[in-house]
Amino acid sequence: MLLADNEQPDKDEIGLQPSLHPVPDLYPGEKQLPTGPGLPPPSQPSFDGMEPDLPATEK
Numbered sequence: 001m002l003l004a005d006n007e008q009p010d011k012d013e014i015g016l017q018p019s020l021h022p023v024p025d026l027y028p029g030e031k032q033l034p035t036g037p038g039l040p041p042p043s044q045p046s047f048d049g050m051e052p053d054l055p056a057t058e059k
Contacts, residue, residue, distance in 0.1 A: 005011055026032060046052065 005014055008014060
């Protein structure tokens with residue numbers, strides 16, 4: 001695709017527009033979600049005598 005300045009409807013305003021404002025990475029009150037490799041999620045062990053009785057495959 002080829003665009004030319006003289007074909008633009010606002011060609012007289014090209015280069016005169018105000019600069020764009022930066023968008024913050026996080027807004028106030030937001031928290032970043034963890035990504036990438038890390039520790040496995042925590043898990044609570046089963047209570048004694050309350051282990052799940054499900055068939056499982058060994059890896």
